[in-house]
Amino acid sequence: MSTPTTTDAEALIENLDRKGPMHHFHHALHKYPWISPGIVLLVAVIIFGLINHRFWAISNLSLITQQVSIVGAIAVAQTLVILTAGIDLSVGAVAVLASMVMAKTAAEQGVPGPLALLLGFAVGAAAGALNGFLITKLKLPPFIVTLGTLSIFMALTLIYATGRTINADKMGDAASVLLWLGTPIQVGGFKITYGVVAMILMYVIFSWILKNTAWGKHVYAVGDDPAAASLAGIRVNRVLFSVYLVGGIVLAIAGWIAIGRVGSASPTILPDANLESITAVVIGGTSLFGGRGTMFGTLIGAILVGVVSNGLVLAGLDQAYKVLAIGILVIVSVALDQWIRKVRS
Amino acid sequence: MSDLSSIQPVVQAKGLIKTFGRVVGLNSANLELYPGEVLAVIGDNGAGKSTLIKCISGAETPDSGEIMIDNEVVSFKSSLDARAYGIETVYQTLAVAPALDIASNLYLGREKRKSGILGSVFRKLDHSGMRTTAKEQMTKLGIGTLQDMSQAVETLSGGQRQAVSVARAEAFGSKVVILDEPTAALGVRESNQVLKMIELMRDRGLPIILISHNMPQVFEVADRIHVQRLGSRAAVVTPQTHTMNDAVAIMTGALKVDEKDQALRPVRVPATA
Known part of the structure; x- marks a missing residue:
């Protein structure tokens, strides 16, 4: 190896300083991590539409938003938890439990709609609080806690519901409130439901909260490095507990969306x-x-998950391909995240 | 020297005892910090310097003994209590949240909210205000090279990250700034940057406690050097009266310093901030 002359070294430094397009792309991804799924979504929408033109039909796109509304709402709570470096395996169970409480108190105790809703929210909050308590006070890992409460909440739901579905006609006067989020509305050519609007509103609100409030900053700081957050004077356990509590209420809202979408509580x-x-x-x-x-x-x-499931069905492929595609998406996303995290100035 | 003799300590620890089970962390330890000085605390591993500092920063509560801030006896149950008294600590572990930006880190746990309804009802943070003061703060400490306060801290070098920690401590530490091995994780150039920040803070009248293993650094910036040994204070010397070898000898117990040869009183006239 020859020693580089001064001009070589200068050229080298200049090259380093110039920072290629890859470097800028890396930094952009670091700052805006939604860019890559955004690109994939765009590509998926184009390809599925080219395979089957019915995919682009307004009615189909409307349907996708409705299909996405329940999981989309649940994912709001999941995002909060994962931002704190936790994971919540009980989200679905909490949403279903809350929806059962709403429907059954209305159907069997004749509780008026708004009160039935509040009871559902209270149960969601209590379930979130239980998770939060076990994680912060007993210092158990979120994975284990929510794996346990997943079974507990599922069992409680089955026991409470005695395994039965409660249809809309059994909900009495409360039906109008409990099913309200299933009400379709026309926005331009789109036929969406209040449930879709509620889901999007939750994203707007929590996005704002995360960006603009101290609590939002603390959620990030706790997930980033709990020891550093604690040294900075953040009450880490209080933030964690609040995340699970707020998540529980969000999940109850998701349960409410589910009643409207399905037309029953099961x-x-x-x-x-x-x-x-x-x-x-x-x-x-x-x-x-x-x-x-x-x-x-x-x-x-x-x-994106909704688009892939719907698009593959319209492309005439078996349901198994959807599962396959989503599995690949997950692994690619995590690999990409690992790369993004390596960014340095 | 007449004005030096009338100076009262900002922080005073008297007869602190702290045990961990059968291990004695502090055995009747004393410490005085005077206005506007840099007091280095050195000692072998297990000499109790960390425990001593943790008692002052509120991270530990002593079993007995008292801590006085401006001649007022205080009892800290957590580091938040100590902060309320204007005592801030910088840790060697670069205690910052990497994914958050510089301004957010500077104000972490003490965010500024917008005035008016946006702040009081919607709890909206004053991002631009925090960025402006963060920039001023960094410039004040001689780190004006960092332009973008919305830059994530993880994109900074170790020295720049520690600079953020020091800037945070300086911004909120109205009484005392404690630096616990602030250069342990840093390279030579970055360490020098931190030492320069220490001098800048001292010149603005802020008293500083510096815990360090690094003798040359200690002898470079300290006004007085508190040598901790076996849980209590072995001596307080100055870089002028004693050498590094002396300091090490005191640490290991090979050298005893007569009380009249120690620097138990302030040696620096505090800068008026």
């Missing part, structure tokens, strides 16, 4: 909600290691 709906919500969060560019990610990314992730 203990066995949403069997895949846990994994689908995690999938949406991860595809959306939020890091499983915490401290990094956005609500907007999760929304794109959730829509």
Whole structure:
């Protein structure tokens, strides 16, 4: 190896300073982690539409948003938890439990609609608080806690519902309130439901909160490095607890959306909600290691999952291909996240 | 020297005892910090310097003994209590949240909110205000090279990250700034940057406690050197009266310094901030 002359070295430094397009792309991804799922979403929409033109039909696109609404809402809670470097396996179970409480108190105790809703929210909050308590006070890992409470909440739902579905006609006067989020509305040519609007509103609100409030900053800081957050004077356990508590209420709202979408409350709906919500969060560019990610990314992730499932069906492929595609998306997303995290100035 | 003799300590620890089970961390330890000085605390591993500092920064509560801030006896139950008294600590572990930006890190746990309804009802943070003061703060400490306060801290070098920690401590430490091995994780050039920041803070009248293993650094910036040994204070010397070898000898117990030869009183006239 020859020693580089001064001019070589200068050229080398200049080259380093120039920072190629890859460097800028890396930094852009680092700052806006939703870019990559956004690109994939765009490509997917184009390709599925080229394969089957019905995919682009307004009615089909409307349908996708409705299909996405429940898991999309659940993924709001999941994003909050994953930002703190946690994971919540009980999200689907909490949503279903809350929806059962809403429907059954209305159907069997004749509780008026708004009160039935509040009871559902209270149960969601209590379930979130239980998770938060076990994680912060007993210092158990979120994975184990929520794996346990997943079974507990599922069992409670089945016991409470005695395994039965409660249809809209049994809900009495409360039906109008409980099913309200299923009401379709026309926006331009789109036919969406209040449930879709509610889901999008949650994204807008939590996105704002994460960006603009101290609590939002603390959620990121706790997920990023709990020891550093604690040294900076953040009460780490209080933040963690609040995340699970708020998540529980969000999940109850997701349960409410589910009643509107399905038209009934059933203990066995949403069997895949846990994994689908995690999938949406991860595809959306939020890091499983915490401290990094956005609500907007999760929304794109959730829509991407919906688009892929719907598009593959319209392309005439078996349901198994959907599962395959989503599996690949998850692994690619996490690999990408690992690379993004290596950024340096 | 007449004005030096009337100076009262900012921080005073008297007869602190702290045990961990059967291990004695502090055995009747004393410490005085005077206004506007840099007091280095050195000692062998297990000499109790960390425990002593943790008692002052609120991270540990002594079993007995008292801590006085401006001659007022205080009892800290957590580091938040100590902060309320204007005592800030910089840790060697680069205690910052890597994914958050510089301004957010500077204000972490003490965010500024917008005025008016946006702040009081919607709890909206004053991003631009925090960025402006963060920039001023960094420039004040001689780190004006960092332009973009919305830059994530993980994109900074170790020295720049520690600079963010020091800037944070300086911004909120109205009384004392404690630096616990601030250069342990840094290279030579970056360490010098931190030492320069220490001098800048001292010149602005802020008293500083510096815990360090690095003798040359200690002898470069300290006004007085508190040598901790076996849980209590072995001596307080100055870089002028004693050499590094002396300091090491005191640390290991090979050298005893007569009380009249020690620097138990302030040696620096505090800068008026």
